[in-house]
Amino acid sequence: MLFSAHVANTSPLAALRRRTPQPAESPGLRSARTATCAPFTRGVLPRPQLGREALLACWDDAAALDRFLADHPTGRVFADGWHVRMELIRAAGVWPGLSDDMVQTAGSKAKTVTGPSVAITIGTAYLKTIVPFVRVNSGLEDQFLDTPSGIWGTAMTNLPQRLVATLTVWESPDAALDYIRTGAHGAAVAAHYDPAKDPTGHTFVTGGGFFGFRPLSVHGTVGGTNPVTANLLAGRI
Numbered sequence: 001m002l003f004s005a006h007v008a009n010t011s012p013l014a015a016l017r018r019r020t021p022q023p024a025e026s027p028g029l030r031s032a033r034t035a036t037c038a039p040f041t042r043g044v045l046p047r048p049q050l051g052r053e054a055l056l057a058c059w060d061d062a063a064a065l066d067r068f069l070a071d072h073p074t075g076r077v078f079a080d081g082w083h084v085r086m087e088l089i090r091a092a093g094v095w096p097g098l099s100d101d102m103v104q105t106a107g108s109k110a111k112t113v114t115g116p117s118v119a120i121t122i123g124t125a126y127l128k129t130i131v132p133f134v135r136v137n138s139g140l141e142d143q144f145l146d147t148p149s150g151i152w153g154t155a156m157t158n159l160p161q162r163l164v165a166t167l168t169v170w171e172s173p174d175a176a177l178d179y180i181r182t183g184a185h186g187a188a189v190a191a192h193y194d195p196a197k198d199p200t201g202h203t204f205v206t207g208g209g210f211f212g213f214r215p216l217s218v219h220g221t222v223g224g225t226n227p228v229t230a231n232l233l234a235g236r237i
Contacts (some may be wrong), residue, residue, distance in 0.1 A: 001059070002059045002060070002064075003058050004055075004056075004057050004059075004083055004084065005083060005118065005167050006056075007052065007083070007154070008077055008078045008080060008081025009053075010051055011151065013055050014147040015036055015052075018077075020030060021034075021035060023097075027064060029057065029058075029064060030057075031096060031098050031132055032058075032097070033055070033097070033158065033161070034054065035053070035055075035158040036157055036237065037049045037154045037155070038140040040145055040154065044138045046134065046155060048157070052154075052224070052226075053165065054154070054165075065085070065109065079183070081220055082229070082230070083218075083219050084118060084169075084216075084217070085217045086118055087109070087214045088106045088109075088210030089117070089214050090106050090172070091212070092211075093123075093200045093208055093210060094208065095208075096123075096163075096207060096208060106211075113173050113214050114172065115214070115236050116151065116236045117154040117215070118167070118170070118215050119169075119210065119212050120168075120213070121209075121210050121211075122164075122211070123160045123165070123205030123209070123229075124163060124164075125164045125205050126205065136184075140185050140188060149171040149172070150168060150170060150179065152169045153169065173214075178233055189204075215233055218237070
């Protein structure tokens, strides 16, 4: 099982028209979600980066991802951007589109990883709680911007699918875990997460969770606002 996270600059119209790739049309694809990015900023209201698209996906193996980037129309779009290939090392909840036990898949791998890590939070938002969710999320973004061990990050949304997610890159798995457990994020977890009630979400989202990854390789470059390059983790993986 291989995970990947992709970012590409396209256009607002193209992003709106983008159809999420389906496993049936791309051999070796196990799950995929597409979204519009929004850089982390200070302030309550999110600022969507129209024309900056993201893809979060799970594959049977690297060969399946290579075929997608070469042959699939959406894959060719993201082939021109930036992406990171990853191994799952920590999990809480479920990954949308997968029936695998993610906690079992991750096992205790995080204990042996000392280099940088990638974290993804993902879920389906409840419309009735969207206003308090935005307010709470603003505090989490401020915390990330104030955390030196956070290397790069972006928020992601797909409004028609009610998908909300974040993609962050950290100096280590422990740095990501410390962010989750402390400050505004730690307070939000204590106030809004009840695993007995919903192990796949909390007050604001469901059908998702938190996932930590070991980056295997980084490819490509995306310029403009909130740029990210293949040198992001140079010398670290």
